Amino acid sequence: MRGQEHAQRLAWLRAQLAARELDAHLVSGPENRRYLSGFTAADELLTETSGYLLITREQALLLTDFRYREWAQAEAAGFQVVIYQKSLGETLAEVLAEEGIRRLGFEPAYLSVRQYERLTQAAAEAGLRVEWLPQDNLVEQARECKDPAEVAAIREALRLTERVLGEVAGLLAPGLTERQVAWEIEKRLREAGAEGLAFAPIVAAGTNSARPHHRPGDTPLAAGEPIIIDLGCRVAGYCSDLTRTFILGGPTPRFREIYGLVRRAQRRAEAGLKAGLKSDAADALGREVIRQAGYGEFFGHSLGHGVGLAVHEAPSLSPHAERATVLRAGSVVTVEPGIYLPDWGGVRLENLVLLNETHAEVLTAMGYYDWEA
Numbered sequence: 140m141r142g143q144e145h146a147q148r149l150a151w152l153r154a155q156l157a158a159r160e161l162d163a164h165l166v167s168g169p170e171n172r173r174y175l176s177g178f179t180a181a182d183e184l185l186t187e188t189s190g191y192l193l194i195t196r197e198q199a200l201l202l203t204d205f206r207y208r209e210w211a212q213a214e215a216a217g218f219q220v221v222i223y224q225k226s227l228g229e230t231l232a233e234v235l236a237e238e239g240i241r242r243l244g245f246e247p248a249y250l251s252v253r254q255y256e257r258l259t260q261a262a263a264e265a266g267l268r269v270e271w272l273p274q275d276n277l278v279e280q281a282r283e284c285k286d287p288a289e290v291a292a293i294r295e296a297l298r299l300t301e302r303v304l305g306e307v308a309g310l311l312a313p314g315l316t317e318r319q320v321a322w323e324i325e326k327r328l329r330e331a332g333a334e335g336l337a338f339a340p341i342v343a344a345g346t347n348s349a350r351p352h353h354r355p356g357d358t359p360l361a362a363g364e365p366i367i368i369d370l371g372c373r374v375a376g377y378c379s380d381l382t383r384t385f386i387l388g389g390p391t392p393r394f395r396e397i398y399g400l401v402r403r404a405q406r407r408a409e410a411g412l413k414a415g416l417k418s419d420a421a422d423a424l425g426r427e428v429i430r431q432a433g434y435g436e437f438f439g440h441s442l443g444h445g446v447g448l449a450v451h452e453a454p455s456l457s458p459h460a461e462r463a464t465v466l467r468a469g470s471v472v473t474v475e476p477g478i479y480l481p482d483w484g485g486v487r488l489e490n491l492v493l494l495n496e497t498h499a500e501v502l503t504a505m506g507y508y509d510w511e512a
Contacts, residue, residue, distance in 0.1 A: 142177075142216050142217065144286065144288070145175060145176060145177055145216075145217060146217060148174065148175050148281060149175060149194065149199055149217075151281055152164065152175065152194055152277075152278065152281075153194065153196055155277060156194070156195075156196060156244070157196070159244065159272075159274070160242060161242050161243070161244045161272065161274075162195060162196065162238070162239070162240045162241055162242045162243065163193055163194060163195040163196075163235075163238065163240045163242075163243050163244065164193075164194045164243070164244040164245070164274060164277065165191055165192070165193055165231075165243060165244065165245040165246070165250075166191060166192035166193075166194065166246060166278065167188065167191050167245070167246050167249040167250050167254075168246050168248065168249035168278070169181055169182045169189065169249075170282070170447075170448040170449045170452070171192075171246065171249075171278040171279070171282070172189075172190065172191070172192050173376055173448060174278060174281070174282055174448060175192055175194070175278065176192055176199075176201060176214070176215040176217075176218050177214045177215055177216065178190065178201060178210070178211055178214045178215045178218075179210075179214055179376060180207055180210055180211075185251065186251075188227070188254075189203060189207050190202055190203030190204075190207055190211060191203075191227065191231070192218070193231070193234060193238075195238050195240065198219065198238060199217060199218045199219065200218060200219050200220075200221050200234060201215050201218040201219070201220050201221065202221045202223060202227060202230055202231060202234070203220065203221075203222065203223070204222060204223055204227075205222060208220065208222055221234065226257075226261065227257075227258070228257045228258045228260070228261030228262070229261050229265075231258060231261065231262070232261045232262045232264075232265040232267060233265070235262060235265075235267055235269055236265060236267055240269060241268065241269060241270060242269075242270050242272060243269050243270065243271055243272065244272050244273075244274040244277065245271055245272070245273060245274065246273075246274065246275075246277070246278075247273040247274075247275055248275065248276075255271075259271055276453065279452065279453050280453070282447055282448065282452060282453070283445060283447075283452070283453045283454060283467055283469075283470050284467050284468065284469035284470060285447060285469050285470070285471055285493075286469075289377060289447065290469075290471065290493060292374050292375040292376070292377035293374075293377045293378070293379060293446065293447070293471055293491065293502070294502060295374045295375075296333065296337070296371070296372050296373060296374040296377055296378060296379035297379040297381065297491055297502055297503060299328065299331045299332060299333050299372055299374065299379070300328070300370055300371055300372050300379040300380075300381045301381060301503070301504060301505045302331060303324060303327040303328050303331055303370070303372075304324075304368065304370060304381060304383060304505065305505065306327060307320060307323050307324055307327065307368070308368075308383070308385060310323060311360060311366065311385060311387060312360065312387065313359070313360055313361055313362050313387055313388075314359050314360065315359065315360050316355075316356070316357050316358060316359050316360070317342040317343065317344050317347070317353075317355035317356055317357070317358050317359075317360075318342075318355045318356060318357060320340075320342045320355070320360070320368070321339070321340045321341075321342045321355040324340040324342070324368070324370050325339075325340060328370070328372045331372075332374075333372035333373060333374060334372075334373050334374060334375070334376075335372065335373045336370075336371065336372055336373070337370075337371030337372055337373055337378035337379060337380060337450040338371055338450050339354070340355065340368070340369065340370045341353055341354075341355070341367065341368065341369035341370070341382075342355040342366070342367075342368050343355070343366070343367040343368075343484075343485070344358050344359070344360045344361065344364060344365075344366045345358060345361060345364040345365070345366075345484055346364075346481070346482070346483065346484050347484070348364075348365045348366065348367040348384070348479070348484035348485040348486075349479040349480055349481045349483070349484050349485045350479070350485075351439075351440055351477060351479060351485070351487065353367075360387060361387070362387045362388030363386065363387070363388055363389075363391055363394075364386065364387075364484060365384055365385070365386055365394060365397075365483075365484040365485060365486055366384065366385045366386065366387070367382065367383075367384050367484075367485060367486070367487050368382065368383055368384075368385065369381070369382040369487070369489065370382075371450055376448050377447060377448060378446050378447065378448070378449065378450040379446070379491065380446050380450055380473050380489060380491060381489055381490075381491070381503060381505065382475055382487045382488060382489030383488060383489075383505065383507070384398065384401075384485070384486045384487060384488060390508070393483065394486070397434075397478050397480070397485075397486045398486050398488075398508060400428070400429060400432050400434065400478065401429070401476050401477060401478055401486045401487065401488050402488055402507060403428055404425040404426070404428035404429050404476040405425060405474055405475075405476050405488050405490065407424055407425055407427075407428050408421070408424040408425035408442060408443075408474050408476065409474055409490065409492060409499055409501055410424075411424040412424065412466070412472075412474070412492060412494060412498075412499035413466070413494060413495065413496065413497055413498050413499060414466050414467055414468035414469075414470070414494045414495060414496050415465060415466065415496070416465070416466050417463045417464070417465055417466070418454055418455060418456050418457055418462075418463050418464050418465075418466060419457065419458055419459060419460045419462075419463040420463075421442060421443075421456045421466060422441055422442040422443075422456045422457055422458045423458065424442070425442045425474065425476040426438060426442060426458060426476070428476075429476060429478060434478045437478045437479050437480055438476060438477060438478055438479075439479070440477065441455055441456050441457040441458065442456040442457075442458075442474060442475065442476060443455075443456040443472045443473035443474050443475050443489075444456065444472060444473055445470055445471065445472050446471050446472065446473060446491060447471060453470075454466055454467070454470055454472065456472060456473075456474075466494055467494070468494055468495055468496050469493075469494065470493075470494045471491055471492070471493050471494075471502070472491070472492055472494065473489050473490070473491055473492075474489065474490050474491075474492055474499075475487055475488065475489035475490075476488065488507065489503075490502070490503035491503050
């Protein structure tokens, strides 16, 4: 089945090549590479790559080195695996010459300036006259709409994540450090069967919870202070993303107020989200609830983002009208309003939802404190 899906994706991409008058497209983003070919190797360092795809009107090539030969041949069915001996640039130039490529698309978000200079120089030294044409978000626009198998993988990753957060929530106690809680999360996710983490867990206690992307340290948990926990894992390459905010020893009046407000903003957004809505209007669904309560300046990030092979991908539920896009059915997005008060801490609540034509299906089943402000 996956081979058939990859063939359909290649057919879609080739139609895009024709529409854009491109002879080929060079794919360097690891998620895009996996989406099109099934090759699961990751790029662990910015200065190294597991391989590039070169998709022409007729050919599908995977250029890689000896370390990945067996791996690529086993996973990238339908692709010709080309092993480069000297350098990627020289091998790519040879292939471009053999295929008669003159107009070449590439991914500007994933090709470093240094690598771009190396590849273009190698082509020029080979006497080729190739026009390198940046194609921003070409493959990403296809990835935005998930097929049933992709949604199933996200659901499974989310189920593991919810299970682990439920277990870890039962362990929270004054004196435990953020770092200790983060390690419990990582260990339990892997033991539960996740193939890896979607991102390093965020555990932010006390005033640290006013930092949306805090890195866990040695700050101990304390009674009466907010604790934000944000975590996710990968199953079959697909990510989950989940945030809940906790408090030990019973809620303070301020925690009840902020928590209840964030939850109302989340409910309002989930009730109004659907395909066809513009992304800035989607953001406003939750943001207006917080703004009208007087906390607008303390909600400084977008309402949400797409989730798939990358934990942050299109679409973005951003408040900026100049970057607005129309939301599409099949997108899986987060809904994660938050309020962050520097002198106190923060509250963020995050669910995953699947966008349909008429509504948003909330995929997250984990519950909340049953409070209202």
